[in-house]
Amino acid sequence: MINDFQTIWGQWPDIWGGFLNTLLLVSVAAVTSLLFGILLTPMLMSSRPGIARTAHGFCDAMRCVPFLLFVYVIYFALPSMGIRLSNWSSGVLALVLYNSAYMAVLLKGAWQDLPADSIESARAFGFQGFNLVRRIILPPMLMRAIPSLGNQLIQIVKDSAFLSIIAVTELTSVMNAIQSTYFIPFAAFLSAVLLYWVLCLCIEILTSLLTRYAEERRT
Template sequence: MSNDFLTIWGQLPDIGSGFLNTIILVCIAASASLLLGIVLTPMLMSSRPGIARVANGFCDAMRCVPFLLFVYLIYFALPSMGVRLSNWTSGVLALVLYNSAYMAVLLRAAWQDLPADTIESARAFGFHGVGLMRRIIMPQVLMRAIPSLGNQLIQIVKDSAFLSIIAVTELTSVMNSIQSTYFIPFAAFLSAVLLYWLLCLCIEILTSLLSRYAEERRT
C-alpha cells in the first residue's frame, strides 16, 4: 500500500496541474455564475409577470436537471445543432449556467429577508432603479447570503469533478488516469478526496471570515 502512495507522489506534477485546473475552473465558474445570478435576481423579483416567468423558468429548469445530464447536453447535443465548443469551454459553460440559477435563488431569498423599511428609506433619499439596486439592495443581499453562497461554491467544486467525462483535465480526470495506468484506485482516489477536502476547507474558512466581517458591518 505504501508503494501505491509513492507512485502517487511520483505523479505530483500531473496531479498539481490537474488540481490547478480545478481551482481555475472553480474560480471562473463561481465568479461568472455569481455575476449572472446578480443579473437574474432582479428578474426573479420583477413585478412584470413575463420577466419573472422567464427567470423562474430558467432557474427551475437548471435546478431540476441533473448536472451530469446537462454537461452531456452541452457537449454532445449542441454539435448536432451546429454549435461546437471545446471540452474546456463546454465544462465552464455548464458550470456557469447551472450554478447561476442556484446563485439567483439564494440571492432572492436574502433579498426577501431584507427589512422593508430599509428599501423604503433608500427610496425616500432618492435612490431608484439601478442606483437603488447597486448602492443599497445588492450589497446588503450579498452580505446576508455569504453563508449560502459559500455552500454553493463548495457545490461547484464537487460539480467540477463531473467534467472528467468530457476529458477536461481537472483533478478527478488526472487521478482516474493514474489509477488506470498503475492500477492503484485506492491511493489515487483517496488522494483526490483529500485534495478536494482541502479546497473545500479553504472555502469554508474564507466564508467564515467574510460572514464575520458582514456581521460586524451590520452591527
C-alpha cells in the same frame, strides 16, 4: 499500501496540473455564475409577470436537471445545432449556467430578508431602478448571502469532478488516468478526496472570515 501512495505522488507534476486546472475551473465558474446570479435576481423579483416567469423558468429548469445530464447536453447536443465548443469551454459553460440559477435563488432569499423599511426609505429619497439595486439592495444582500454562497462554491467544486466525463483534464480526470496506468484505484481516489477536502476546507475558512466581517458591519 504505502508503496501505492508513493507511486501516486510520484506523478506529482500531473496531479498539480490537474489541481490547478480544477482551481481555474472553479474560480471562473464561481465568479461568472455569481455575476449572472446578481443579474438574474432583479428579474426574479420583478413586478412584471413575463420577466419574473422567464427567470423562474430558467432557475427551475437548472435546479431540476441533473448536472451530469446537463453536461451531456452542452457537450454532445450543441454540436448538432452547429455550436462547437472545446472540452474546457463546454465544462465552464455548464458550470456557469447551472450554478447561476442557484446563485440567483440564494440571492433572492437574501433580498427578501432585507428590512422593507430601508428599501422604502431609499425610494423616498429618490433611489429607483438600477441605482436602488446597486447602492441600497446589493451590498447588504451579498453580506447576508455569504454563508449560502460559500456552500454553493463548495458545490461548484464537487460539480467540477463530473467534467472528467468530457475529458477535461481536472483533478478527477488526472487521478483516473493515473490509477488506470498503475491499477491502484484506492490510493489514487483517496488522494483526490483529500485534495478536494483541502480545497473545500479553504473555502469554508474564507466563508467564515467573510461572514464574521459581515456581522461586524451589521452591528
